[in-house]
Amino acid sequence: MDYRFETDSVGEKKVPAEAYYGVQTLRAKENFNITGKKTPEVQIRTLAEIKKACAMANEKAGTLDKTIAEAIIKACDEILNGKFHDQFILDQIQGGAGTSTNMNANEVIANIALEILGKQKGEYQYCHPNDHVNESQSTNDVYPTSIKMSLYRTGLLLAEKLDELYRGLIDKSEEFYDVVKIxxxxxxxxxxxxxxxEFHAYASAVERDKIRIQEAIKEMLTINMGATAIGTGINTTEYYxxxxxxxxxxxxxxxxxRCEDMVDGTQNIEGFSVVSSSLKTCAIGLSKMANDIRLMNSGPRAGLGEITIPAKQNGSSIMPGKINPVIxxxxxQCAFGVMGNDFTVTMACEAxxxxxxxxxxxxFNRIFDSMTLLINGVDTFIHNCLEGIAANKERCEDLLNHSTGYVTALSPxxxxxxxxxxxxDFLKDGTPIMESALAxxxxKSQLEQVLNVNRFTPKFDKK
Incomplete structure (x- = not known):
């Protein structure tokens, strides 16, 4: 393999000649092999947008040569068009407050720009990762801005998926409108x-969660770009x-x-906790709904058996014919992951x-993971479970008629x-409840009125 030599504050290091990343990225790759999850595509694109905007602002401020600025902007556009994403090679979790990810972007963009300028990778005297691509910036404003923008966009996708779930639950509430059960x-x-x-109640909770998440992610739109290292804006110009x-x-x-107080916006990150908390709250409701569906589906003969969910795969390696509620x-399990992630976010925001x-x-790793878990978990629930749920109406009636469920309605x-x-009397010797009531x-007209379960429930309409 051919190499080029690059130097940083630590020393000299061989970098693969074909690589667009540089020495600082390579060191981070060696140091931070933590989760196996690399910079997600949404963050790669966001970093390119940030670097493009910075080059534009610096060029207009008169501090960045127009030719270099144009090369940087073109390099960013290449990334935004889907190229060079394989050059973002770092683990999401890393020491250094995100410096390595910021430098990964700086080095890749600088080397793409160098080729646009007709130069070789590593000839940083013509376009430098720090001096030019990172001009007027610090990791401490670039990195949090990149993750805020990434989480906002991913949060919008989650809200769309929750809206799809809401509508699916409303469909089922209409389908099961007259299925009376205990x-x-x-x-x-x-x-x-x-x-x-019951299904309309699930829909109401999901709609509330969607709105809560939509409100929470708005905090991600307030950014500290221009704060540089600690919020004082050192190394920037007034125009920038x-x-x-x-x-x-x-x-x-x-x-x-822009943050009203840039120092506050740089050192305090409780806004991430607000977003994470909204995801945890959503996960709680989704998990409760999944519990209910498993209970109502239980059996199919010795359990409740009030609904049937789609059979998706064998449920046992030893029990023939057993089908489990795998979806x-x-x-x-997705919900459990989100709840655990929220605790991690809480500790990290405090630290x-x-x-x-x-x-x-x-x-970022945990909130992005939570959003991904919820998006994918909800998607498979909609298409592999919810859409195929069927009501066992006769079973519901039978269980209701063998319960004391109607007695409460007689008290008034x-x-x-x-x-x-x-x-x-019913529990002791099976005396029919309706017969006793008539005695x-x-x-009968009074009975029909008090036993009309839907009298307080209007026909459900989609929003």
Missing amino acids: GRTQLMDAVPITLGQ AEHIVPTLSEVSGLPLK PEVLN GQLELNAFEPVV LIGYKKAAKIAK YGIT
């Missing part, structure tokens, strides 16, 4: 409910400081805004000292004590 509290027979009402955020907004198409189970939080790489007509006696003078 409702349960503390896993014990309670009062009648419809399967449609005023124009970098509007320029980046124009390049990215995102409604970005709700995997949604549960900053003085003017910087060095733990943003793990914050005959009083709690008499209603309790009806329930005891207390309740008319």
Whole structure:
């Protein structure tokens, strides 16, 4: 293999000649083999947008040669067009507060720009990763901005997927509108409910989670570009400081805004905790829904068996014919991962000292992982489970008729004590509840009115 030699503060190192990354990236590759997960595509594109905007602002400020600026901008456009993504080789978790990822972008863009200028990779005197590509910047404003923009965009994708889930649940609530079953509290027979009402409740929770996430990710639109190292804007110009955020907004198409207090925006990162918390809250609701679906599907003969979910694969290596609820189970596991990630984010957000939080790489890794888990988990739940759920109407009726679920509805007509006696007689000797109720003078029309489960539930409409 051919090599070129590059030098940094640590010393000289051989870099593969064909590589667009440089010495600092290579050292980080050797030092941080942690998760096996590289810089995601959304962050690669975001970093290219940031570097492009910086070159534009610096060129207009008169501090960056126009020819070099144009080469950098073209290099960034190449990355935005999908090229050179394989040159971003670093693990998402790394020491140094994201410096290695920032330098990976600086080196790749510099070497692409050098070729555009007709030079060789590594001839940094013509376009330098630090002096030119990273001009007026620090890792401490570039890296958090890149992860905020990346999380905002990924959060929008999650919101779209949750909206798809919401609509699927509404469809099921309409399909099951008249399927009456026994409702349960503390896993014990309670009062009648419809399967449609249960699925509409799931839809309501999902819609609330979607809105909560949409609100939380808005915090990611406030960025500290121009803050450089600690928020004081050292090594920037007045023009750059005023124009970098509007320029980046124009390049990215995102409604970005500058931190009011750049020192605060550099050292305090609790906004990430807000986003992570909204994801955890969503995961809690999704996991509860998955639990319910597994319970209602249980059996198929010795369990509740109120619904049937699609059979997707064999459930046992030893029990022939056993089918497990594998899709709700995997949604549960995605939710568990999100909940654990939130704890990590909480600890990392708290762990900053003085003017910087060095733990943003793990914050990004965990929140991005949470969003990915939710997007993929919800997607497989929709298409491999929800769409194929069927109601076992006769089973629901049978379980309801063999419960004391209707007794509570009789209390306003005959009083709690008499209603309790009806329930005891039913459980003791099977005396039909309706027969006992009629014996207390309740008319059939009164029974029909109080037992109309849907009387307080309007027909569900999609939003």
